[in-house]
Amino acid sequence: MIYHMCPAEAWEAAVATGAYTGTEQDRRDGFLHFSSAAQIVESARRHRAGQTGLVLLMVDADRLGERLRWEASRGGDLFPHHYGTLKPEDVARIDPLPLDGGGLHIFPPLT
16 A cells, blocks of 8 residues: 545545646656655655645555556655556545644554
C-alpha cells in the first residue's frame, strides 16, 4: 500500500468528476506524490505540518501498473510517483488526518 495526502475538498471534487489530478505541487512536478507506510509520517511532518482538512488516501500500488514509478528523492530514498490521474475506484481507503496539539497529523494504522 502507498499513501497520498490531499485536502478533503480536492478529493470530494475528484469523486464528483471521476478523476483526481493532484495538488498544486503535484501538478507542478508532473506526478502525484505518494509515500510508503515507512515514509508518510515524515512526509507529512516536512510538507504538511499544521495543515487542517487533509485526508489520507491509501492505494494498492499494484492497481496503478506502469503509471507508478519508484524514484529517488529525499536522501536517495525511493518514493512512489504516480504519472497520470488517480481514479476514485483505485483508492482502497480514505481517512481524515486530524492534528495533534503540536500541529502534527494523527495517522490511522498503516499497512
